[in-house]
Amino acid sequence: MSDKAPDTAGMDYLQTLPRRWVTVYIPMIVFLILLLFPFYWMAMTAFKPNEELVSRAANPFWIVSPTLAHFEKLLFRTDYPQWMWNTVLVSVVSTFASLAASVFAAYAIERLRFRGAKQTGLAIFLAYLVPPSILFIPLAAIVVQLGLFDTRWALILTYPTFLIPFCTWLLMGYFRSIPYELEECALIDGATRWQILVKIILPLAVPGLISAGIFAFTLSWNEFIYALTFVSSSETKTVPVGVVTELVEGDVYHWGALMAGALLGSLPVAVLYSFFVEYYVSGMTGAVKE
Amino acid sequence: MSLSRFFNNRNTLGAVFMVPAGLILLVFLTYPLGLGTWLGFTDAKIGRAGEWVGFENFTFLFGDSVARLSLFNTLFYTIVASIIKFVFGLWLALLLNKTLPFQAFVRAVVLLPFIVPTALSALAFWWLYDAQFSVLSWALVKMGLIDNYITFLGDPWLARGSVVAANIWRGVPFVAITLLAGLQTISPSLYEAASLDGATEWQKFWHVTLPMLTPIIAVVMTFSVLFTFTDFQLIYVLTRGGPLNATHLMATLSFQRAILGGALGEGAALATAMVPFLLAAILFSYFGLQRRAWQQGGSDK
Secondary structure (H helix, E strand, C coil), rough: CCCCCHHCCCCHCCCCCCHEEEEEHHHHHHEEEEEEEHHHHHHHCCCCHHHHCCCCCCCCCCCCCCCHHHHHHHHCCCCCHCCCCCCCHHHHHHHHHHHCCCCCCCHHHHHCCCCCCCHHHHHHHHHHHHHHHHHHHHHHHHHHCCCCCCCHHHHHCCHHHHHHHHHHHHHHHHHCCCCCCHHHHHHCCCHHHHHHHHHHHHCCHHHHHHHHHHHHHHHHHHHHHHHHHHHHCCCHHEEEHHHHHCCCEEECCCCHHHHHHHHHEEEEEEEEHHHHHHHHHHHHHHHHHH | CCHHHHCCCCCHHHHHHHHHHHHHHHHHHHHHHHHHHHHHHHHCCCCCCEEEEHHHHHHHHHHHHHHHHHHHHHHHHHHHHHHHHHHHHHHHHHHCCCCCCCHHHHHHHHHHHHHHHHHHHHHHHHHHHHCCCCHHHHHHHCCCCCCCCCCCCCCCHHHHHHHHHHCCCCCCCCHHHHHHHCCCCCCHHHHHHHHHHCHHHHHHHHHHHHHHHHHHHHHHHHHHHHHHHHHHHHHHHCCCCCCCCCCCCHHHHHHHHHHHHCCHHHHHHHHHHHCCCCHHHHHHHHHHHHHHHHCCCCCCC
16 A cells, blocks of 8 residues: 555656646545544534533534543443443454464365365355345344354354455465465475464465454444344443444433444544554455455 | 374365364354245244245235335435445545655545444434534534525435435445555556557546456445445434335345344345345446456456
8 A cells, every 4th residue: 555666656746736736635635524524523522511512603613611521421321331341352252263264264275275165265255245234134043042142152153254254265365375385395394284374374474364353353343233133231232232222312312422432432443443554455455356 | 194194185174174164154154044035935023933925025025115115215325325436436546546745644544434333433424414403504504505404314315315425425435445456556657658649637547547447446346336235234323214214225124124023034035135136236247347348458357
């Protein structure tokens, strides 16, 4: 993504400055304002006292007397900390489990080339295209039957259905780029397949593992429909579901607390993303590029 | 020795390595996919196993005006949002591909709407669309453009427009960043050659950028259509399908019928009814655009 090489800039330098303002800078600024305004608004609302929120006279774009009252309510008078913990637990466990299963699957499909590997690879890709919104009804029946309804296990076991296909597909691409010769050398030197996987393939695939892991983590953090369907009591809910279902009481909307909840719930993924932008983007584009 | 030989055999080891992933996908993906289709042909309710009823659910849904409306809404939502996402996404990708100040930062920030949980950003939109305290209405009133606050989510067509706008906001960054990755693979020498031949900016876009980008556009838009058609959380948070079912998508309606209403069979039938549309969308956008690439001299794969 970060192209320090100036040659990708092509012939941009040929454009005159006023022309660049009209064709590039101004549209870019408008895009940025539109894309970022909801976040600005979230933050404004989260720190604004209730009187200012409902006043039509005041300038809504600024805060006169900022307050932490909404955060205080959220952290000490709701189950929010519990939802946060649930989300972290479910996302971390399902991400690592999926990553482990995907490493084996991708290595088997891409490198062991067992009989039927090609078809398996295709099946994994098709699994990746199955949307959760056509799976959640039968999955709910299965979750109930297994006695997992309203437990975190229901989410930990079902999230891999979209994480494994994605991670496997991405890792297959990474493994493909590792030269065969390395493996052949190791085989000749008497290494077992297991040693090859652990000592040669995995160290070389670290960027791919990070990409898949980061992307999988944000996918599980953002998951909504399964968490909404398979869990019903407040103590087991995840942040997105908890904020949407528990903080709205009747017709009285506590906008401050809602926006504070949305802001806090978005922060972990945003921070993680900011540290691993390149990996995230390569994961996203890698999965699309095939 | 024989054991290690056994585990070094490609077929056995391959099968062993496939076990964890295969098991989870078979139990929680393949089986429910079949179960869902089967449920669609039964009258199952929550807490009661169903009996086979043939096509009864489907004929019922076909005669149900709400279900038909949800099909219309889904198609409208998908088609309008996808086209606009494509146009703005491509535009944004072209802008991001220019040399900009703070380039890396701008590119990172642009993707934020796609990163944060949709349910949570949808809450921000809900607040922006509020009938009494919407800042959008406030600004328009102050500018003297309108007299009364807009009921964004109260009127059927306004509500459709509002949810489409929120979906576009979330989807444009995805389209833009993936297309940007495609743009960066186009060699600058092609543009230099076109310039030497006297091509205008517009001609360069039309005859170099677009044909070179077509294969990745096909894939990106296939994914975008897929996500949009099966969208659930945005609608669930913003309108729950209202007003007057004007924004009910097939996914939200099947949730309402199956989980809230308890009619598992009917909900499953509604979800199953989405599959042919999804297949058609995938085949159309994938093969349709793929062939265009081939016609214009692009490689087959």
